[in-house]
Amino acid sequence: MKYDVIIIGAGAAGFGCALNLGSANDKFDWAKDKKYLMLDDNKSDLNVGRYCNVAGVEFGINGVDLLVKMKNQIKNYPAIELKEEKATKIEKIGNTFKVTTENSTFESEIVVLATGLHKFDIEVDGVVVKDNIFVPKPNLIYLENKNNVIAPNLYVAGLASGVPTMFACASGDGTKVACDIFTQWSGKVAVVHDVKA
Ligand SMILES: Cc1cc2nc3c(=O)[nH]c(=O)nc-3n(C[C@H](O)[C@H](O)[C@H](O)COP(=O)(O)OP(=O)(O)OC[C@H]3O[C@@H](n4cnc5c(N)ncnc54)[C@H](O)[C@@H]3O)c2cc1C
Numbered sequence: 486m487k488y489d490v491i492i493i494g495a496g497a498a499g500f501g502c503a504l505n506l507g508s509a510n511d512k513f514d515w516a517k518d519k520k521y522l523m524l525d526d527n528k529s530d531l532n533v534g535r536y537c538n539v540a541g542v543e544f545g546i547n548g549v550d551l552l553v554k555m556k557n558q559i560k561n562y563p564a565i566e567l568k569e570e571k572a573t574k575i576e577k578i579g580n581t582f583k584v585t586t587e588n589s590t591f592e593s594e595i596v597v598l599a600t601g602l603h604k605f606d607i608e609v610d611g612v613v614v615k616d617n618i619f620v621p622k623p624n625l626i627y628l629e630n631k632n633n634v635i636a637p638n639l640y641v642a643g644l645a646s647g648v649p650t651m652f653a654c655a656s657g658d659g660t661k662v663a664c665d666i667f668t669q670w671s672g673k674v675a676v677v678h679d680v681k682a
Contacts, residue, residue, distance in 0.1 A: 486522075487520075487591075489595065490594070490666065491595070492523045493524050496552075497531065498644070499525065500523075500555040501656035501657060501660045502599060504558060507559060507561075507562030513677075521565045522565075522593070524568055526570070528603070536548060539652045570586035570589065572584055572585070594638060595669075596640070598640065598641045599643045599645060602625045602626055611639070612639075614628060620650050630647070633646055643659055664676055
């Protein structure tokens with residue numbers, strides 16, 4: 486199955502990216518008919534956290550409940566699919582990425598790595614895993630990047646890109662990557678805003 490964007494990781498960054506991508510489809514001709522796939526192996530830090538300081542989010546929400554809310558939120562955008570599968574390998578064949586999981590293979594024009602800061606165990610050329618010097622704890626990683634870009638059409642978002650380890654930073658970084666993809670597709674600066682009727 487071929488997608489326009491595959492996002493690996495469905496945590497704060499992955500959902501921040503996917504929700505913004507999916508919200509563009511019915512607003513812009515250049516986004517019409519685009520298809521997005523999220524792949525996730527359910528190890529988000531949200532599974533263990535409790536959230537009191539995320540603006541606009543219910544005080545003290547259990548991270549598992551926050552994940553459920555985001556999973557439900559993407560259902561508003563039929564262009565987004567979420568599959569519980571661990572990505573194991575990414576290959577670039579011509580202009581297409583082939584993403585292999587434990588069960589299947591998927592193809593995409595663009596890949597976003599939103600894999601968090603614990604480890605990076607996907608076999609892929611050109612990704613440099615570094616010690617995460619932007620966090621207070623040891624033995625964590627980020628992926629070398631320039632302004633969220635690792636290589637043409639290969640982006641990184643969230644804690645994997647080296648942002649501070651706060652939900653809003655990770656989610657916002659995913660959103661920023663979605664906007665960068667919009668710019669790439671439309672050839673101009675683009676954002677998606679809904680306006681009340
Ligand atoms: C105990 C705890 C408490 C916290 N409390 C707060 C708080 O109070 N306020 C706050 O703002 N932040 C808090 N945080 C931080 C917040 O949870 C993170 O900043 C946020 O979850 C990071 O989002 P992310 O998308 O970058 O990574 P994650 O949410 O960790 O998501 C990464 C996702 O990638 C998936 N993945 C990785 N590799 C693969 C692969 N090969 N294939 C498929 N999927 C893959 C993982 O399974 C995971 O679901 C807390 C964190 C912890 C651990």
